[in-house]
Amino acid sequence: MTKFKVKNLIPLLFVVMGLVFAILGFTQLGFWSDVDGPKPGFFPSIIAIVMVFTGLIAFIQSFKEEDKAQYNAQEFLAMAGGLGIFAATFIIGLVPTIILYIILWLKLVEKASWKVILIVLAIACFITIGVFGIWLGIQFPKGIFEFIL
């Protein structure tokens, strides 16, 4: 029996998304009014139907095509890093999170020397604090400390 893989799952998710958008478009938003013409659901519903059909074709094709996609645990580490920054920002704020992320990433993942870490940290701080914070005047979130302070 053919194993169900990510390459099969992706078109199936597109089909499901198309179905959800089509159903909501037809039932909640409306498709056509004899007085006003196309309603808010008109255009997305048509596209959603196109997506359902092409998604189904892609789903069938996915069983025939060669599985070239290779997933590397390191790639998921990059995703985890990004999600970690997102979560930690709510606690300690964005700037401290970025500093912590750079140090942890370079020390634990890349096994970099402290000299390299300081250089990369200086570049990251220049971009974050210098360019975005001072030049563009962005106020970064301070996490729970914002409420304490």
Place this chain on the structure above:
Amino acid sequence: MSNFEMLLRGFSVVFTPANIGASILGAILGLIVGAMPGIGSLAGVALLLPLTYKFNPTTAIIMLGALYYSNMYGGSFSAILLNIPGDSPAVMTAVDGYPMAKKKKRPGQALFTANMASCIGGTIGMIILTFAGPALANIGLKFGPSEMTALLLVAMTSISWLVGENPIKGIVATAFGILLASMGMDTLSGSPRYDFGSMHLLGGIPFTPFVIGSVGFAQVINLMNERYVQTEMIDAKLSIRGSLPTKREFLRLIPPSIRSGILGTFVGVLPGAGATTGAFMGYAIQKNFKSDEPLGTGAVEGIAACEAANNAAAAGSFAPLLALGIPGSGTGAVLLGGLMLWGLNPGPLLFQNEPDFAWGLISSLFLSNAITLLIAIAVIPFLTKILAVPTKYMIPIITVVCVVGSYSTTYSMFGVLVMLLSGIVSYFIQKNNYSTAPMLLSFVLAPLLESNMRKAFIISGGSLKIFFTRPISLMFMLIFFTMLLIPLVRSIIGKKKEEKTA
């Protein structure tokens, strides 16, 4: 006023300290981003989009234009010195650039040839843009909702058809982008739709974080595999004086540069084709002409043909972008999104309603071309150091730019969440051979397509006839259906061939 006079008026807009500074900054950043293997112009423009929020719309777009344009120059650096193209349009540059640098031990001359050809090709593209842009806009003025709908359908289909191996996947990615763009507010009535009860989604998916994630963060994830790839840098000390080509070499690069400049511009105007196709076509055409040395062995003509074509295509792609509001590539889509963020609506009326902006941008491309050439020559001695920066140290820096850039454009962690999710989704779909360019293009063009389609149906009272009774829309609809049918015909022919051989 003639086009030439309008161009001079554009120069008067451009020649302010802020615009010249933005052009220089864009050129430097574009060269660096273009030279770094694996980042590319799309990610470069997306990552730097938040920086332009500081400027007024004209200065911001001048900077982005310079950045996009100089990226084409930068892509050739790593192609010549590392045999790794910095961007897909530079793939063909490596074919002759690397042998010239490695076997002939003339890396400086290869870089100089690429820079000169880029400048010549780009200048030709800009001259054609100066005349073709307004002419195209005049044609566009005749377009009603049905013509615009048909044209947008062609633009969206052509990119799904041209990018990637499987057009079905291209159409799926296009539909995905349109559905994501339809979340938030209805374009005509303003009523909420597909917000799934979320307050954040009421405003729709924010453009900049979505683009930064789809191309920038997705690229970070992909770069994880390239961290330990060993590259063989050309072992030579580069200097400007030592990089000057001989008089004979200089004369050899001019004819292919002019030829490819003209060809590349017209390729750039076509939706979906872009700089990469231009470079491939420029190189293919050059094979039919005489070269002093065979192509592929380090011929000056080979480097010149593809570099001139990709820069000309980059300039040419501004014609449909400004005149019709239709980008030819993913990068064009990001530029269009940038224009819309500043309240500018590219299209046939842009040259009439915003002449200072439209002509200022075209003039700025001439300025960027000259500035980029000077900077590209000036950085030759430092290139080996710039290219020696390990990818593994770029990853945390790009991640930080993605996070901070997404936050700064939305002032909300929702922007960061959108960036992360779009990056992860794009990573998975790219891994499975779905291209993100059609998704980005359709995300930007969807509101325009929807409003035109709905207006056309209101005019026609719901009849499809409106698309087939007017000559221009009929022509576009025929192109649209042909593009839809070609993959089907191709697969039937392929199956018949397989049956015959079996």
